[in-house]
Amino acid sequence: MCEEVQKKKVLSCIQPSGMLTLGNYLGALKNWLNMQDEFDCTFAVADLHAITVRQDPVKFRSQIYSTCALLLALGLDPNKSTLFIQSHVPEHAALSWLLSCNTQLGEMSRMTQFKDKSAKHADNVNVGLFSYPVLMAADILLYKPDFVPVGADQKQHLEIARDIAERFNRIYGEVFTIPEPYIAKTGAKVMSLQDPDKKMSKSDDNLNAYVAILDDRDTIIRKFKRAVTDSEGGIYVSEDKPGVSNLIGIYSAVTGKTVKDTESEFSGLGYGDFKLAVGEAVADELAPIKQRYEEIIKDKSELERIYKEGAARAEKVAAKTYFKAMKKVGFVL
Numbered sequence: 001m002c003e004e005v006q007k008k009k010v011l012s013c014i015q016p017s018g019m020l021t022l023g024n025y026l027g028a029l030k031n032w033l034n035m036q037d038e039f040d041c042t043f044a045v046a047d048l049h050a051i052t053v054r055q056d057p058v059k060f061r062s063q064i065y066s067t068c069a070l071l072l073a074l075g076l077d078p079n080k081s082t083l084f085i086q087s088h089v090p091e092h093a094a095l096s097w098l099l100s101c102n103t104q105l106g107e108m109s110r111m112t113q114f115k116d117k118s119a120k121h122a123d124n125v126n127v128g129l130f131s132y133p134v135l136m137a138a139d140i141l142l143y144k145p146d147f148v149p150v151g152a153d154q155k156q157h158l159e160i161a162r163d164i165a166e167r168f169n170r171i172y173g174e175v176f177t178i179p180e181p182y183i184a185k186t187g188a189k190v191m192s193l194q195d196p197d198k199k200m201s202k203s204d205d206n207l208n209a210y211v212a213i214l215d216d217r218d219t220i221i222r223k224f225k226r227a228v229t230d231s232e233g234g235i236y237v238s239e240d241k242p243g244v245s246n247l248i249g250i251y252s253a254v255t256g257k258t259v260k261d262t263e264s265e266f267s268g269l270g271y272g273d274f275k276l277a278v279g280e281a282v283a284d285e286l287a288p289i290k291q292r293y294e295e296i297i298k299d300k301s302e303l304e305r306i307y308k309e310g311a312a313r314a315e316k317v318a319a320k321t322y323f324k325a326m327k328k329v330g331f332v333l
């Protein structure tokens with residue numbers, strides 16, 4: 001008898017807030033795309049999460065579209081993976097309520113991202129910003145994934161999702177799978193080009209600090225030329241050379257060369273030439289992605305077909321889990 005081997009399941013989401021950066025690409029998205037053959041992947045654009053900070057409605061809508069289009073341009077294949085928009089599957093918000101009533105204020109108060117974000121948006125410390133990890137737990141638990149690829153800044157949120165799931169299962173009976181974090185074998189942590197002790201962020205006020213995946217060639221090269229290094233000279237990775245180390249990491253990640261090879265390739269060169277070479281390599285890598293993106297975003301009806309089909313597929317799974325949870329809690333269905 002031919003037994004089909006079930007692929008392990010993977011779930012991840014990305015917020016449509018601001019333009020995705022080289023950091024998102026090299027640090028996370030490249031890994032998502034590499035997982036598509038080995039795993040049964042579900043990826044969502046987390047629009048509900050994005051309104052925990054205030055969004056301009058017109059920009060917000062266009063960012064949701066462009067995030068979907070960009071994921072496709074990067075190589076997310078809707079025939080292999082499920083791509084959808086979080087708010088199109090209402091079970092996310094609905095399960096989030098069930099989970100909220102089973103999550104303690106005390107455990108949520110420990111979340112470091114809430115502390116950082118509420119300091120940054122002091123004029124809008126809303127309840128959603130606080131309960132954001134519960135919604136994220138719902139995103140995850142609905143699909144019973146084996147693995148969730150997350151960056152270091154989301155590890156604490158994944159841990160609380162596991163805690164919430166374990167507690168729910170203990171109180172009401174088995175509903176949720178306890179997901180494991182997925183730590184990719186490769187994946188560069190890309191730092192800000194202006195302050196290399198900080199992570200590259202799409203919400204940085206300094207536009208020179210990050211490279212957007214859709215920046216044009218001249219902009220990319222200009223930003224790399226302006227990248228902060230140090231006054232010592234010498235192109236090698238070292239703790240006291242965060243700027244140079246970051247550029248070496250980026251170059252290695254886009255070219256697929258090892259850090260050692262990169263160091264020897266550039267040894268003896270001045271910073272000016274080095275920064276230009278990194279900028280050109282990044283521009284070469286991103287150019288075809290930008291071109292594909294321009295084509296995809298032009299065809300809104302095809303884009304809509306893809307994300308609607310994704311939502312329909314996702315909802316089949318999500319509804320099953322959600323109703324099971326409702327039933328266990330005692331709701332009349």
Ligand code: TRP
Nearest residue numbers: 012013014015046049136139140
């Ligand atoms: N909070 C995540 C971020 O900002 C995005 C996210 C939402 C997510 N739901 C998720 C990531 C579920 C993994 C799984 O990066």
